[in-house]
Amino acid sequence: xxxxxxxxxxxxxxxxxxxxxxxxxxxxxxxxxxxxxxxxxxxxxxxxxxxxxxxxxxxxxxxxxxxxxxxxxxxxxxxxxxxxxxxxxxxxxxxxxxxxxxxxxxxxxxxxxxxxxxxxxxxxxxxxxxxxxxxxxxxxxxxxxxxxxxxxxxxxxxxxxxxxxxxxxxxxxxxxxxxxxxxxxxxxxxxxxxxxxxxxxxxxxxxxxxxxxxxxxxxxxxxxxxxxxxxxxxxxxxxxxxxxxxxxxxxxxxxxxxxxxxxxxxxxxxxxxxxxxxxxxxxxxxxxxxxxxxxxxxxxxxxxxxxxxxxxxxxxxxxxxxxxxxxxxxxxxxxxxxxxxxxxxxxxxxxxxxxxxxxxxxxxxxxxxxxxxxxxxxxxxxxxxxxxx
Amino acid sequence: xxxxxxxxxxxxxxxxxxxxxxxxxxxxxxxxxxxxxxxxxxxxxxxxxxxxxxxxxxxxxxxxxxxxxxxxxxxxxxxxxxxxxxxxxxxxxxxxxxxxxxxxxxxxxxxxxxxxxxxxxxxxxxxxxxxxxxxxxxxxxxxxxxxxxxxxxxxxxxxxxxxxxxxxxxxxxxxxxxxxxxxxxxxxxxxxxxxxxxxxxxxxxxxxxxxxxxxxxxxxxxxxxxxxxxxxxxxxxxxxxxxxxxxxxxxxxxxxxxxxxxxxxxxxxxxxxxxxxxxxxxxxxxxxxxxxxxxxxxxxxxxxxxxxxxxxxxxxxxxxxxxxxxxxxxxxxxxxxxxxxxxxxxxxxxxxxxxxxxxxxxxxxxxxxxxxxxxxxxxxxxxxxxxxx
Numbered sequence: 001x002x003x004x005x006x007x008x009x010x011x012x013x014x015x016x017x018x019x020x021x022x023x024x025x026x027x028x029x030x031x032x033x034x035x036x037x038x039x040x041x042x043x044x045x046x047x048x049x050x051x052x053x054x055x056x057x058x059x060x061x062x063x064x065x066x067x068x069x070x071x072x073x074x075x076x077x078x079x080x081x082x083x084x085x086x087x088x089x090x091x092x093x094x095x096x097x098x099x100x101x102x103x104x105x106x107x108x109x110x111x112x113x114x115x116x117x118x119x120x121x122x123x124x125x126x127x128x129x130x131x132x133x134x135x136x137x138x139x140x141x142x143x144x145x146x147x148x149x150x151x152x153x154x155x156x157x158x159x160x161x162x163x164x165x166x167x168x169x170x171x172x173x174x175x176x177x178x179x180x181x182x183x184x185x186x187x188x189x190x191x192x193x194x195x196x197x198x199x200x201x202x203x204x205x206x207x208x209x210x211x212x213x214x215x216x217x218x219x220x221x222x223x224x225x226x227x228x229x230x231x232x233x234x235x236x237x238x239x240x241x242x243x244x245x246x247x248x249x250x251x252x253x254x255x256x257x258x259x260x261x262x263x264x265x266x267x268x269x270x271x272x273x274x275x276x277x278x279x280x281x282x283x284x285x286x287x288x289x290x291x292x293x294x295x296x297x298x299x300x301x302x303x304x305x306x307x308x309x310x311x312x313x314x315x316x317x318x319x320x321x322x323x324x325x326x327x328x329x330x331x332x333x334x335x336x337x338x339x340x341x342x343x344x345x346x347x348x349x350x351x352x353x354x355x356x357x358x359x360x361x362x363x364x365x366x367x368x369x370x371x372x373x374x375x376x377x378x379x380x381x382x383x384x385x386x387x388x389x
Numbered sequence: 390x391x392x393x394x395x396x397x398x399x400x401x402x403x404x405x406x407x408x409x410x411x412x413x414x415x416x417x418x419x420x421x422x423x424x425x426x427x428x429x430x431x432x433x434x435x436x437x438x439x440x441x442x443x444x445x446x447x448x449x450x451x452x453x454x455x456x457x458x459x460x461x462x463x464x465x466x467x468x469x470x471x472x473x474x475x476x477x478x479x480x481x482x483x484x485x486x487x488x489x490x491x492x493x494x495x496x497x498x499x500x501x502x503x504x505x506x507x508x509x510x511x512x513x514x515x516x517x518x519x520x521x522x523x524x525x526x527x528x529x530x531x532x533x534x535x536x537x538x539x540x541x542x543x544x545x546x547x548x549x550x551x552x553x554x555x556x557x558x559x560x561x562x563x564x565x566x567x568x569x570x571x572x573x574x575x576x577x578x579x580x581x582x583x584x585x586x587x588x589x590x591x592x593x594x595x596x597x598x599x600x601x602x603x604x605x606x607x608x609x610x611x612x613x614x615x616x617x618x619x620x621x622x623x624x625x626x627x628x629x630x631x632x633x634x635x636x637x638x639x640x641x642x643x644x645x646x647x648x649x650x651x652x653x654x655x656x657x658x659x660x661x662x663x664x665x666x667x668x669x670x671x672x673x674x675x676x677x678x679x680x681x682x683x684x685x686x687x688x689x690x691x692x693x694x695x696x697x698x699x700x701x702x703x704x705x706x707x708x709x710x711x712x713x714x715x716x717x718x719x720x721x722x723x724x725x726x727x728x729x730x731x732x733x734x735x736x737x738x739x740x741x742x743x744x745x746x747x748x749x750x751x752x753x754x755x756x757x758x759x760x761x762x763x764x765x766x767x768x769x770x771x772x773x774x775x776x777x778x
Contacts, residue, residue: 039707043714045699068707072683076703084699294461310434310473314465318428318457325432325714 002140002182002209004029004241010355014233014260017350020241022088022140023180024080025055029241030257030346032248032339033058033090033265037097038067039083042270043329044336046085052305052333053340055087056140058265061133062094062101065123066116070133078138090265091139093130093172095146095186096214096246100382107147109164127171135178143212144172146186151220158190162199165214169203184210184243191224193231200235211236212243213261217252219378222371226255233260250279250342251368254359257346269339271381273331276320279338283367287331292317305337306330391529391571391598393418393630399744403622403649406739409630411477411529412569413469414444418630419646419735421637421728422447422479422654427456428472431659432718433725435474441694441722442729444476445529447654450522451483451490454512455505459522467527479654480528482519482561484535484575485603485635489771496536498553516560524567532601533561535575540609547579551588558592573599573632580613582620589624600625601632602650606641608767611760615644622649639668639731640757643748646735658728662720665709668727672756676720681706694726695719 001023008017020027034041034049037060041049049057059079064070076082079089095112098105102114111126127145134142145168147161165188176183185208189195203211213232216225229244236242241262247253248266256264269279277284280300285292287299298308299316307316307330319327342362349358369377390412397406409416423430423438426449430438438446448468453459465471468478484501487494491503500515516534523531534557536550554577565572574597578584592600602621605614618633625631630651636642637655645653658668666673669689676688687697688705696705696719708716731751738747758766 038711038713039704040713040715043718045695045715045718047699067711068682068703072703072707075683076685076701082701082704082707084704293457294464296465306434310436312465312471314457314461315428315471315473318461318471322427322456324427324429325717326429326434328714329432329434329718 001180004210004239006239008351010258010350011353013258013356013359015257015346015350015355016260016262017347018241018262020056020088022056022182024086024088024140027055027088028347029262030253030343030350031056031263032253032343033263034336035265035267035270036083037063037267039064039073039079041332041336042274043325043332046083048333049085049336050087052336053344054336056090057085057087058090058092059083059137059139060092060094060097061130061137062092062097064091064137065094065133066118070136074136078136080138088141089139090141090263091134091137091143092245092265093134093143093145094125095130095143096148098125099148107164109167111145127168128175131172131175131183135176135181139181141182141184141210143184144169144186146188146214148188148215148218149190151191151215151218153190155190155192158188158192159195162188162190162195166199166202169208170206173206173208182209184208184212184241186212186214186245187232187236188215189228189232190215191220191228193227196228196231197235200232204235204237208240210241210243210263212245214245216244217247219375219382221375225252226259229256229259229261248339249368250339251363251366253339253342254346254362257350258355258359269335270332273335274328276327276331278331279335281362281365284369287313287316287320299334300338303334303337305334307334390569393599393628395628397740399647399739400742401745402647402748404646404735404739404744405649405651406736407630407651409445409477411445411571413475413477413529416444416477417736418651419642419732419739420445420652421642421732422652423725424654424656424659425472426452426656428453428462428468430721430725431663432714432721435472437722438474438725439476441725442733443725445479446474446476447479447481448472448526448528449481449483449486450519450526451481451486453480453526454483454522455507459525463525467525469527477530478528479530479652480523480526480532481634481654482523482532482534483514484519484532485537487514488537489607496553498556500534516557517564520561520564520572524565524570528570530571530573530599532573533558533575535577535603537577537604537607538579540580540604540607542579544579544581547577547581547584551577551579551584555588555591558595558597562595562597571598573597573601573630575601575603575634576621576625577604578617578621579604580609580617582616585617585620586624589621593624593626597629599630599632599652601634603634605633606636608764608771610764614641615648618645618648618650637728638757639728640752640755642728642731643735643751646739647744647748658724659721662724663717665716665720667720668724670751670754673758676702676705676709689723689727692723692726694723696723
């Protein structure tokens with residue numbers, strides 16, 4: 001019911017193109033999953049997500065457990081039915097959210113006790129419960145419960161979290177009952193190359209159908225992120241899909257594909273869209289900038305997304321300046337279309353054997369947010385972020 | 390370029406079916422105009438508004454003058470172009486908004502000095518300027534500048550405002566240069582039958598191509614609203630369209646059609662949608678009610694709108710409970726679809742000669758908000774309303 005096959009590997013990089021088969025359709029890789037934590041990709045209907053070319057999306061067990069409750073979705077016949085999405089779904093276990101969103105939590109080997117970020121109510125999850133919840137939700141790909149240390153935690157704390165993540169992964173594997181869902185492991189290990197290798201090797205020995213790289217892009221400098229990806233991928237089996245969790249800026253996708261990653265998810269493209277930052281091949285453009293006030297062309301002249309085909313930059317600027325809800329929707333469509341196009345170009349280049357030159361050309365033109373700004377924004381966001389995603 | 394013809398009148402009521410011809414297409418009447426004060430029907434694309442069956446919408450000169458500015462829209466080739474809507478548009482002059490939204494205003498015969506509700510900046514408009522702005526925006530139907538007294542203003546104040554409205558209407562008529570726009574007059578007169586008659590008769594003598602009834606549904610009891618409509622309509626020419634401004638609850642539409650009104654606009658259907666109140670033939674349903682938490686059927690089983698065809702009440706309940714933006718959009722689609730269907734049924738009944746029995750049946754089943762609740766809500770809304778609509 002599930003399979004992954006490699007179709008092409010890049011001759012002088014780790015980049016690869018492949019295909020995931022899931023009970024809800026085939027998904028070519030590399031693939032980016034739009035984030036719909038609460039069972040909705042913010043502002044869009046499932047039809048629109050599909051029209052943008054997406055075949056798989058991500059939802060979150062933590063959010064859905066708190067609202068509307070796992071039982072409500074189970075009674076509705078599962079998450080696909082509940083949210084009206086007939087493509088593939090990957091649910092994160094909620095481990096990361098418990099560690100990043102919950103105001104109070106207590107971790108023991110048994111599991112995690114935490115308080116809801118919504119109403120403060122107390123909850124307890126274990127690796128077994130997290131599998132049970134994800135079996136009730138019925139996603140195609142489900143994730144183990146992991147413990148994600150902070151990027152600046154002490155080495156001993158990171159080691160403890162990594163080892164606990166391994167024990168939990170084994171328990172998740174044992175707890176799994178549904179044969180139609182693929183359960184992926186999550187590699188931790190903080191910012192230590194040794195721990196990353198150890199974690200990847202240990203989890204590889206358990207023969208999961210897929211491997212995620214967790215605990216990255218959580219406030220560490222970008223070169224560290226990329227090194228940790230390399231160290232992890234080097235110890236993962238070649239024939240299994242590799243999923244880099246929570247990473248999804250255009251430049252990060254290109255860099256991580258070059259290092260052998262197949263699957264991505266991130267709220268970044270949709271979140272920055274709602275803040276008025278629109279992707280272009282030169283970098284992000286801030287639609288609130290006064291230069292757009294009277295621009296009759298679309299914000300990206302070459303773009304064929306619904307927003308750019310139908311509306312001028314001036315109109316988008318106006319909608320943002322008024323806080324009109326249509327603004328967030330059009331910007332979301334634009335950014336998800338850009339990511340879909342970027343991933344399609346990456347795939348094409350891998351298949352043509354021209355990935356490295358595509359990468360160089362892309363990175364020479366695309367201007368990412370500079371590193372101090374990026375880190376400052378990330379810290380700020382981690383602190384007072386939109387709790388709902 | 391503009392015309393109005395009556396196609397059918399109801400034998401035992403004032404209800405009538407007709408057709409408006411505008412430079413942007415034919416519009417059958419009775420017609421309800423969705424409100425897009427800022428050049429967008431909140432949450433929807435122009436395509437969606439069209440798919441719901443609407444052929445004309447309303448935008449507001451006051452809002453567009455403040456943001457993005459009349460010049461921006463003029464440079465974009467007019468409002469149709471700017472917002473991507475190729476159907477008909479009616480722009481309100483902004484008179485009502487100046488009187489209801491501006492924190493400070495000074496009225497003289499010359500015009501109104503007011504402060505922006507957005508940034509407090511000072512502005513001055515005159516009847517001539519309001520016509521000039523609307524000619525730049527380029528709507529199909531434009532409105533005179535009027536002075537709208539409060540529903541409990543003293544008789545002498547109401548009389549002064551009504552007479553000033555008449556003088557301003559004459560000046561607007563003289564100021565009009567574009568022959569391709571239809572300029573409608575606005576009847577005022579507060580809650581006085583005599584003043585309403587006087588106003589309707591005076592303005593009728595000026596031979597405008599259409600007549601609006603202004604200054605109603607602004608906090609007065611419902612029976613007063615209906616009486617004022619009757620008194621006004623009785624003095625308006627039969628062969629001109631009659632437009633009841635700012636009225637659009639389902640029961641009000643039915644009652645006003647019975648009294649001879651052809652055109653309606655109101656932010657109510659879209660505003661209450663965003664608050665989770667969804668129209669059904671039995672009345673409004675509050676999607677946040679716990680009974681919907683697990684309801685697998687759509688909120689209105691018989692409804693064929695996009696939201697009800699694709700999503701359960703439970704899913705909508707969930708989206709509202711999370712404050713997800715898709716919630717407001719689906720609810721807006723539902724309510725605008727309901728109003729479109731209601732107006733289609735009204736038209737059908739007028740054409741079949743069965744309007745009165747349709748009206749009785751509708752009002753027997755449809756449960757409006759009870760009068761004390763409605764008035765309390767209205768007062769509350771007038772006080773701290775969403776300033777952007």
